[in-house]
Amino acid sequence: MTEPGTRNNQAIRSKKPIPYVIPTFEDVESERRHRKERLAAALRIFGRFGFSEGVAGHITVRDPEHKDCFWANPFGTPFSHIRVSDLLLVSHTGEILHGEYAVNQAAFAIHSGLHMARPDVIASAHSHSLYGKTWSSLGRLLDPITQDACVVYEDHVLFDDYTGVVNDPEEGKRIAYALGDRSAAILRNHGLLTVGRSVDAATWLFVTMERSCQAQLLAEAAGTPIVMDDETAALTHKKLSGDFASWFSAQPMFDQILRDQPDLLD
Secondary structure, three states: OOOOOHHHHHHHHOOOOOOOOOOOOOOHHHHHHHHHHHHHHHHHHHHHOOOOEOOEOEEEEEOOOOOOEEEEOEOOOOHHHOOHHHOEEEEOOOOEEEOOOOEOHHHHHHHHHHHHHOOOOOEEEEEOOHHHHHHHOOOOOOOOOOOHHHHHOOOEEEEOOOOOOOOOHHHHHHHHHHHOOOOEEEEOOOEEEEEEOOHHHHHHHHHHHHHHHHHHHHHHHHOOOOOOOHHHHHHHHHHHOOHHHHHHHHHHHHHHHHHHOHHHHO
């Protein structure tokens, strides 16, 4: 007869290595293609989660060769329709170097400032998602009331200076200055913004931050949530955060969207 716990212990000892490995590239063309594929997939993920609001919202990724340029979604194209061939290459001065359509002026204003100010940032994501923009109207940071919320514990900022629709690149620079070296921002009266060293990481941070906004709104509507002490929140953040952790957490979402919607690779 098997002793209690033996089966579980055997499963732990014999488990396979993790199923995902961060890709490496032999040439810049392969890396560019990979980044564009992940960008198109990320936009489809935003579409699946309902993060669209008219023509608002954008995700960008820095070109691996021309580092003063980034790839972005075309203005007015639904997230759920984006393909690799639709993507635009935009310079930090606003010139469209590749692509047939216009770029969202707010996308250029926000992301050009971020990419110029943060050479470490490969990708950035922003949309007017429902719970993110609702939470942003409160002008508060997220509290560590759940394990998931600790992903951005002391790693997000409040940009408390909304002046209307972002059209001026100087606004992007001010957002970048407020962000500093952190991974996410709550743009008051506007929504959420996340950055990462991969499209995957920036996308995961946005999704989990949006859900954390939803969780805190629900918790505060029901009562007074219990906030973790700083030591516990910091320890939890350390275990859940980082470039690899965010990249790895995103892989099931990307696998699913690529299997369900392979046309995005066109």
